[in-house]
Amino acid sequence: MYQFSFQPYQRTFKQPLQTSHGTWKIREGIILSLTDNFGKTSWGEIAPISWFGSETFTQALNYCRQLPTEITTETIYSIPDLLPACQFGFESAIGANKNQNYNSLTYSGLLPAGKAALQQWGKLWAQDYRTFKWKIGVYPIAEELEIFAEFTHSLPALAKLRLDANGGLTYDEAKLWLYLCDRTKIIEFIEQPLGVEQLEQILELSKLYKTAIALDESVATFNQLQACYQEGWRGIFVIKPSIIGFPSRLREFCQKYNIDAVFSSAFETEIGRKAALNLAVELANPNRAVGFGIDNFLSPDTARI
Ligand code: MG
Secondary structure (H helix, E strand, O other): OEEEEEEEEEEEEEEEEEEOOEEEEEEEEEEEEEEOOOOOEEEEEEOOOHHHOOOOHHHHHHHHHHOOOEEOHHHHHOOOOOOHHHHHHHHHHHOOOOOOOOOOOOEEEEEOOOOHHHHHHHHHHHOOOOEEEEEOOOOOHHHHHHHHHHHHHHOOOOOEEEEEOOOOOOHHHHHHHHHHHHOOOOEEEEEOOOOHHHHHHHHHHHHHOOOOEEEOHHHOOHHHHHHHHHOOOOOEEEEOHHHHOOHHHHHHHHHHHOOEEEEEOOOOOHHHHHHHHHHHHHHOOOOOOEEEEOOOOOOOOOOOO
16 A cells, blocks of 8 residues: 655746657656555656647646645556556556666757757767757758768767758658668667658668667557557657556566667656656667657756645
8 A cells, every 4th residue: 555645847948849749848847656554755757748749737737736745556557548647656656666777878969950959069068978969850851961961970989970861851851862862880879760650661760770769758658569569660769658558567667578679868857857767777789879868958846745
């Protein structure tokens, strides 16, 4: 039996996050606490991203509001699949957020969309980032290709660049990007070039070009992850633990199929971040940086509880 309480929070992005889905200015989430029969309290975080495929913040809040103040493990494991961020928040709270050693992890630094990226990568490089992620499919393709050309000339040979289209390219645009990526040596992969409903075309593109492709929106929740694997995806999987559902189910899946997994932030507070990084230490491909270099977008503050 646990005493359950929760507290919604809001955090404003230092610079709005622009993706092909639109502009994101405020992160809303919920910090929950569970106190067991011995009086020990542990915390979890619900950090939904509804435009990415999880429940909305309001759905998560309504779920918390209708729960009694005393809940059991059974309550937690009966959270429906429609509430994946809640599944994650509650199960990671009972898994007690251990402080693991994150020294084995390297981080990918997130750059803003458009030209601003050219001004910001140097600052991240100085902080020892060697992998960068740049959002594409936000501005007209001609403009982004020009910026990309500048990138390929200015980034040091040691750097790796990930391009994230957030499903915003047409098939022809994706082919053009992949063609150009094949001609440089700095691209680690291109993320979610086409929409979630276009898995077949993404599979096709993955056979036509050398540049690796990663699925992200397509595998936002556990059911989607399973479905894509079953439909034959063996490329890279970007996993946002905070919205994927129960950590135990993810762990079991990753261990069984040994997928090439890149773990990525959902812009959580320290509580969700720790829970997500604990899984990354255990399950991520150790040769790939984790997508948690987001200090340019949110201050690394601790949530008030
Ligand atoms: Mg992505």
